[in-house]
Amino acid sequence: MITTRNISRFWEWGRKIICVGRNYADHAKELNNPVPTEPVLFLKPPSAYVTQGSPILVPSYCRDLHHEVELGVVIGRGGTDIPQGSAMDHVAGYALCLDMTARDVQDVCKSKGLPWTLAKAFNTSCPVSEFIPRERIPDPGNVTLWLKVNDQMRQKGCTDQMVFSVPHLISYISGIITLEEGDLILTGTPRGVSAVQEHDELQAGIQDVVTMSFKVNRKEHQ
Numbered sequence: 001m002i003t004t005r006n007i008s009r010f011w012e013w014g015r016k017i018i019c020v021g022r023n024y025a026d027h028a029k030e031l032n033n034p035v036p037t038e039p040v041l042f043l044k045p046p047s048a049y050v051t052q053g054s055p056i057l058v059p060s061y062c063r064d065l066h067h068e069v070e071l072g073v074v075i076g077r078g079g080t081d082i083p084q085g086s087a088m089d090h091v092a093g094y095a096l097c098l099d100m101t102a103r104d105v106q107d108v109c110k111s112k113g114l115p116w117t118l119a120k121a122f123n124t125s126c127p128v129s130e131f132i133p134r135e136r137i138p139d140p141g142n143v144t145l146w147l148k149v150n151d152q153m154r155q156k157g158c159t160d161q162m163v164f165s166v167p168h169l170i171s172y173i174s175g176i177i178t179l180e181e182g183d184l185i186l187t188g189t190p191r192g193v194s195a196v197q198e199h200d201e202l203q204a205g206i207q208d209v210v211t212m213s214f215k216v217n218r219k220e221h222q
């Protein structure tokens, strides 16, 4: 069973990070993307995790690193083809997450029809908060996420604006990728994404539940 005490072990063991894109209409629109009729999925490797105390590293090939604040869902019980009706029984809890995105690289990938791996899956591209037990968020469809850069509010959005709900996403994903204990689902970002620079300080929170902060550094050349 996953608890606050042992969650870091699950993350060290390296479970999957499954990300949902364009799950808020206002964010899809701000990047001139259509609102999807089916969830848009991509993956990050477990090496993308970073926890408070370690910096977010801008990849050497990136000139436009964006923050995306997202609600993360931690899977407690795995499954394949999970019905929506019982999807929440598979949730151990939550984590506040950032889907750090090399936006300039993503734009090139999009224009060439290439995968987003370089834009989304680099080391430290998934800052995460402490584990949030399920009881602390009784309704994941109605919490407010926020993100500040150097004390300036950049993103503030409620999960009631998600195109596809958490149970819908769990059911949909598990029909394609078997979910396992410790997997993390990033559920998409509300509008307000913007660039961060070296030495910036990012702070993010889920109202009344958790806050976290990260510094941005540029990756040293080897």
Ligand SMILES: O=C([O-])CC(=O)C(=O)O
Residues within 6 Å of the ligand: 019, 020, 021, 022, 023, 024, 027, 031, 068, 099, 101, 106, 187, 188, 189
């Ligand atoms: O890069 C994007 O815009 C897609 C995405 O991750 C999101 O909507 O959260």
Ligand SMILES: [Mg+2]
Residues within 6 Å of the ligand: 019, 020, 021, 068, 070, 099, 188, 189
């Ligand atoms: Mg995202």
